[in-house]
Amino acid sequence: MPVAQTAPPPSLETIKRLLPWLVAISFFMESLDMTILNTAVPTIAGALGVAPLSLKSALTSYTLSLALFIPLSGWIADRFGTRRVFSSAIGIFALGSLLCGLSTGVPFLVAARILQGIGGAMMMPVGRIAIVRTFDKSELIRAMSFVVIPGLIGPLIGPLAGGAIVGYFHWRLIFFINVPIGLLSLFFVYRYMPDYRAARSERLDFTGFVLFGVGVALLSHVLEVFGEHSTSLPDVLAMLGASLALLLIYARHSLRTPHPLLRVSLFRKRTFGTAVTGSFISRLGIGGMPFLLPLYYQVGLGYTAVHSALLIMPQPFAAMTLKMIVPRILNRFGYRRILMFNTMALGVLIALFATVTAATPVWMILAQAFCFGFLMSLHYTSSNSLMFADLTAEETSMGSSMGSVAQQLSMSFGVATASLLTAMFLGFDHGADSVASSTLATAIRSSFVTLGVITLTTALFFRRLHPTDGDNVSRQKANPAPSETART
Secondary structure: OOOOOOOOOOOHHHHHHHHHHHHHHHHHHHHHHHHHHHHHHHHHHHHHOOOHHHHHHHHHHHHHHHHHHHHHHHHHHHHHOHHHHHHHHHHHHHHHHHHHHHOOOHHHHHHHHHHHHHHHHHHHHHHHHHHHHHOOHHHHHHHHHHHHHHHOHHHHHHHHHHHHHHHHOOOOHHHHOHHHHHHHHHHHHHHHOOEOOOOOOOOOOHHHHHHHHHHHHHHHHHHHHOOOOOOOHHHHHHHHHHHHHHHHHHHHHHHHOOOOOOOHHHHHOHHHHHHHHHHHHHHHHHOOHHHHHHHHHHHHOOOOHHHHHHHHOHHHHHHHHOHHHHHHHHHHHHHHHHHHHHHHHHHHHHHHHHHOOOOOOHHHHHHHHHHHHHHHHHHHHHHHHHOOOOOOHHHHHHHHHHHHHHHHHHHHHHHHHHHHHHHHHOOOOOOOOOOOHHHHHHHHHHHHHHHHHHHHHHHHHHHHOOOOOOHHHHOOOOOOOOOOOOEO
16 A cells, blocks of 8 residues: 655755745735725725724724734744744634624724734744744844845835725725735745744743733723823823833733743843834834824825825835845944934934925925835834844744834834824814814824924934944854754
């Protein structure tokens, strides 16, 4: 009786060649989903009968869900293996996308976005863990840059695809696109994703999960309801105090627990603490731009969804085309100089978007968008790679989870901050029919200036870095390979 032959496991070189593409497909799904939705906010809001600013819950619920469940990703990956967790994450994300497309109201859409976030929470950090454990530190920047390039195709085509879909088809197609991409990804995951896992898995820090999760959820809810007149000021202040108290209790709990959910002690390492904290604060300014720009172009200046998307497209195009030279820039100038001066330039550029009016030449808007995309890409790549400069092989899973949590929280809080600022400049009167487009445009321009100032002042935080910090990552030295071996 013939014996069925199985295909031999792929070699390490094959994994190194194909793994970045595999991880990039997952990034592509998420980035495509987020950028398409940003462009389609005015149309979806009109279809669901709500004000555009009120639809921020569909954006923040996803990123908040990511932030809440990402801390579990490292523990789950160590226990069940990167291959099984990564494939399950893709399946959950695709299911959430399908339900988003079937939603008939904001509550259903928010619930489906939360399910998407649970899948994305396992997808991004586990993919990053596989990259960090497969490649040497000297290869890390190039590997991560290569991963981001295909992932940036999502932001490149997302705004235009979103504008075209809502302009010529139906907004539900925005979410249905992820389903076939997810099914195709599953095939390659089972074939080429290495199966890293810990020799033994520690107990889950359930107490830490509850403290951190409830604290972050309360803080996000405060940003959501502040200024909506649906909750009294004393209640808002009470929730704010409770959320901060829970997060402080968690920080103390983390320092006293042998195996915490998120290891706060990693912030004692200068490179990790500066990269994560500085990037978090600066993203509060940067993170609101993908939400405000389409709204400003469409509602404030009267552009169509397609025209608005075309004005935004240079941002991801610049990030994608210039990504490969980022390692040379870091090698030449170092992390300290790049993060300080690049963050200041980002702050100025964000504020300059307030000067864009209907009379501004299109070429000038496109040039500004291109510069913004490049500076933003340089900032993200620098901070994301600096995180791992001084982490040991055993700390990479925890560091990846903590970095992803900070990134997603900053994006969620960035959207909430941008919306809150705009509502504040409107006098907290932003109902669907009560605000003229010119008044909204003025409020958004004021928000651009405020977000620019927030980003600009963050540059001072990166002065903590030493001139040689991150040299083991930015300079192509021969470092020993990671100790982990893949079970393929």
